[in-house]
Amino acid sequence: xxxxxxxxxxxxxxxxxxxxxxxxxxxxxxxxxxxxxxxxxxxxxxxxxxxxxxxxxxxxxxxxxxxxxxxxxxxxxxxxxxxxxxxxxxxxxxxxxxxxxxxxxxxxxxxxxxxxxxxxxxxxxxxxxxxxxxxxxxxxxxxxxxxxxxxxxxxxxxxxxxxxxxxxxxxxxxxxxxxxxxxxxxxxxxxxxxxxxxxxxxxxxxxxxxxxxxxxxxxxxxxxxxxxxxxxxxxxxxxxxxxxxxxxxxxxxxxxxxxxxxxxxxxxxxxxxxxxxxxxxxxxxxxxxxxxxxxxxxxxxxxxxxxxxxxxxxxxxxxxxxxxxxxxxxxxxxxxxxxxxxxxxxxxxxxxxxxxxxxxxxxxxxxxxxxxxxxxxxxxxxxxxxxxxxxxxxxxxxxxxxxxxxxxxxxxxxxxxxxxxxxxxxxxxxxxxxxxxxxxxxxxxxxxxxxxxxxxxxxxxxxxxxxxxxxxxxxxxxxxxxxxx
Ligand code: ADP
Numbered sequence: 001x002x003x004x005x006x007x008x009x010x011x012x013x014x015x016x017x018x019x020x021x022x023x024x025x026x027x028x029x030x031x032x033x034x035x036x037x038x039x040x041x042x043x044x045x046x047x048x049x050x051x052x053x054x055x056x057x058x059x060x061x062x063x064x065x066x067x068x069x070x071x072x073x074x075x076x077x078x079x080x081x082x083x084x085x086x087x088x089x090x091x092x093x094x095x096x097x098x099x100x101x102x103x104x105x106x107x108x109x110x111x112x113x114x115x116x117x118x119x120x121x122x123x124x125x126x127x128x129x130x131x132x133x134x135x136x137x138x139x140x141x142x143x144x145x146x147x148x149x150x151x152x153x154x155x156x157x158x159x160x161x162x163x164x165x166x167x168x169x170x171x172x173x174x175x176x177x178x179x180x181x182x183x184x185x186x187x188x189x190x191x192x193x194x195x196x197x198x199x200x201x202x203x204x205x206x207x208x209x210x211x212x213x214x215x216x217x218x219x220x221x222x223x224x225x226x227x228x229x230x231x232x233x234x235x236x237x238x239x240x241x242x243x244x245x246x247x248x249x250x251x252x253x254x255x256x257x258x259x260x261x262x263x264x265x266x267x268x269x270x271x272x273x274x275x276x277x278x279x280x281x282x283x284x285x286x287x288x289x290x291x292x293x294x295x296x297x298x299x300x301x302x303x304x305x306x307x308x309x310x311x312x313x314x315x316x317x318x319x320x321x322x323x324x325x326x327x328x329x330x331x332x333x334x335x336x337x338x339x340x341x342x343x344x345x346x347x348x349x350x351x352x353x354x355x356x357x358x359x360x361x362x363x364x365x366x367x368x369x370x371x372x373x374x375x376x377x378x379x380x381x382x383x384x385x386x387x388x389x390x391x392x393x394x395x396x397x398x399x400x401x402x403x404x405x406x407x408x409x410x411x412x413x414x415x416x417x418x419x420x421x422x423x424x425x426x427x428x429x430x431x432x433x434x435x436x437x438x439x440x441x442x443x444x445x446x447x448x449x450x451x452x453x454x455x456x457x458x459x460x461x462x463x464x465x466x467x468x469x470x471x472x473x474x475x476x477x478x479x480x481x482x483x484x485x
Contacts, residue, residue, distance in 0.1 A: 001042060002098050002189075005091045012192035015045050015212055018058035019205025024213070025050055032188060035101035035332040035368050036322035044188045047213035052180065052221040055209040059151040059178040060227045062206030067148050067176035071125045078122035078174060081201035085115040085166075085194070092162060092193055097323035099187045100161055101331040101368070102286050104323055114163035116450040117466060118170045124471055125174035141482045146475040148176035149253055150229035153222030155215065155243070157235045158334055159289045161187035165194055167454070167465045168232045168255075169208060172474045177230075178207045180222060184235075186334055188212045215239070223247045232473070233257070234291075237414070237459050255463030255473045257291070257455060259388050260416030263409035264294035264445075265431070267402075268302045270421035271443070276310045278445025279394065282419055284318070284372065285446070287330050288392040289338070291460075292417035292439065292448065295388055296378075298397045298405050308376055308396060312357050315394070318372045320363050330392055332368035339368050342391030349375050349382045349395065359392070380411070388414075402427060410436045415458035419445060438464075 002011055014021040022045070023029075029043035045051075066074070085092065093107040100107070133142035152172050156164040161183065169179055183191035195210045211218060219239075222228050223246035233243050234257040247254055264282055266275045282294040299307045321328040333339045339362065346360055359373030370391055378384060378395040385395070399405045409418055419441040420431055432440045438456040441447040448454055453464040463473045 002095055004094060007088060007091055010088060010091050010193040010196055011189065012196050013042050013044050015047055016195045016210045017055045032099055034098050035334055038367060041098055044212040047211045048217050049221045051211055052218050055180040055211050056151060056225050056227050058206040058209055059180050062204060063151060063178045066178055066204060066207050071128065074174060074176065075122045075125040077202045078118055078125065078170060081198050082115050082118040082122060084197040084201055085118060088197060092190065095189050095193055096161055099189050100158060101334060102323050103328045103331050106286065107323065110160055110163050114166040117166040120450040121170035121174040124468060128175055128471055128475065139483060139485050141485055143480040145478050145480065147478055149474055149476050150177060151227050152177045152179050152230045152232060153228045154179055154181040155219060155233045155235065156183050158184035158186040159286060161190035162194065164234045165191055171470045175471060175474045177474050180209045180211065182211055182218045219243060220246060226250050229253060240461065256461040257465065258459060258461040259414055260291040260460055261295045261388055261412045261414040262292055262417040262419065264297045265405050265409065265420035266299045266303065266307055267420065267422040268300040269423050271423060272303060272307055272310060274443060275421040276314055278419065278421060279311060280314050282445035283394050284330060284392055287333060289334065289390045294419060296385060296397060297394055298399045298408060301398055301400050304398050308357065312374055315358055315372045315374055320365060320369050330372055333370060333391060338390060339370060342370050342389060342393060345384045345389045346373060346393060349378060349384050352379065352382050354378045354382060402431065406431060406434045413459045416456040416460035
């Protein structure tokens with residue numbers, strides 16, 4: 001339970017299938033804890049294959065009527081859902097911090113960011129235009145229309161328990177798709193609160209189903225079903241590969257937002273104070289647990305030492321603690337596994353010669369807290385270079401010249417976000433075009449918003465979320481040739 005919620009009915013602890021709040025057939029449930037103090041928040045149903053099948057059937061049954069509504073009608077319902085999310089933003093933020101750990105101000109920011117996708121796609125719903133193609137034969141007319149792909153299976157991660165759901169569900173609902181959503185085991189309550197608000201907004205039964213339970217079991221069922229026409233997933237590259245493989249038999253459409261290993265480059269001509277601000281925002285948001293967090297910070301030789309000092313001074317002002325405590329800027333890591341990975345990465349870097357400037361160990365608070373950490377003289381041989389650390393650890397590398405750093409940045413199987421700071425306009429275009437990533441921040445450390453396309457290249461994924469392009473992932477193009485004119 002979360003006693004401080006103003007509206008206790010937002011704390012839902014059953015799954016939502018075909019408009020009904022249900023337990024698992026087995027009656028089994030699993031626990032959800034608060035990463036800030038390890039206390040029990042509650043439990044939710046452990047659903048498996050049969051319940052997944054029923055949720056798919058409900059989504060299938062609801063699809064024709066939802067898809068047949070005029071876009072303007074779907075738009076109105078989505079707009080209402082947006083209004084309800086915003087009206088309940090404080091409660092949603094508190095739920096989010098309770099199950100996820102991030103500071104309350106960041107949680108509120110995520111709720112508003114998450115809501116913005118619902119607002120945006122409520123608007124875009126009305127703008128899914130087709131085409132009329134100039135005909136090569138006078139007795140024919142050639143048209144293109146866009147139609148919803150059908151039932152969608154959505155699987156979401158714990159690091160953005162609200163925004164990763166709305167960024168998927170809102171565009172799909174907007175065009176007429178129906179959903180079976182499986183949120184991360186660590187963070188089911190935001191998902192259940194969102195569907196409670198969707199119900200209040202008037203989203204019809206069966207259109208948006210939420211089931212909690214084991215990822216692999218539910219994932220397999222969603223992928224194997226011929227009824228499910230698309231899988232949309234945010235999470236690790238490893239699980240993305242599994243979903244892609246499992247979707248091969250039924251040839252599903254896929255959207256995958258997978259891991260990143262974002263480079264963050266500071267050229268000698270950069271505004272260093274701005275670069276420090278950007279690095280802090282990019283690296284330490286959500287305690288370093290985002291797929292677009294700066295994971296490798298490359299600093300050009302002449303400004304390396306002064307940048308290091310300025311960055312260290314800022315990191316020194318962080319307050320670590322529970323997300324609900326006043327003034328906290330760095331919350332806990334999600335779980336023991338997350339903490340162990342950060343410990344391992346820092347130990348590996350130190351063993352291979354990195355210099356520890358700040359932090360470096362689990363925080364004195366105990367639990368899942370880790371000290372904000374700064375490492376210098378990091379090399380490509382270290383784990384922090386190759387894998388996502390997903391923690392509050394900034395590794396600094398020294399480089400000489402544009403060519404060298406572009407090669408270093410691109411020496412990764414990932415390609416989600418990259419960032420660089422420079423005031424040379426020619427370099428801005430050269431480097432932005434050369435970086436192998438789906439997003440590039442130039443002189444900015446945070447760049448995601450609902451109007452812009454988010455997604456990766458290489459093994460960071462397929463498809464785009466948000467923006468006008470976010471619709472494309474949920475529609476099929478139909479070509480219609482009308483003869484005998
Ligand atoms: P993380 O390592 O950040 O938890 P995961 O990729 O493991 O990222 O998890 C993201 C989401 O994928 C979660 O909802 C999780 O339950 C789900 N998941 C994990 N393994 C599988 C799988 N084999 N099939 C389908 N979903 C899975």
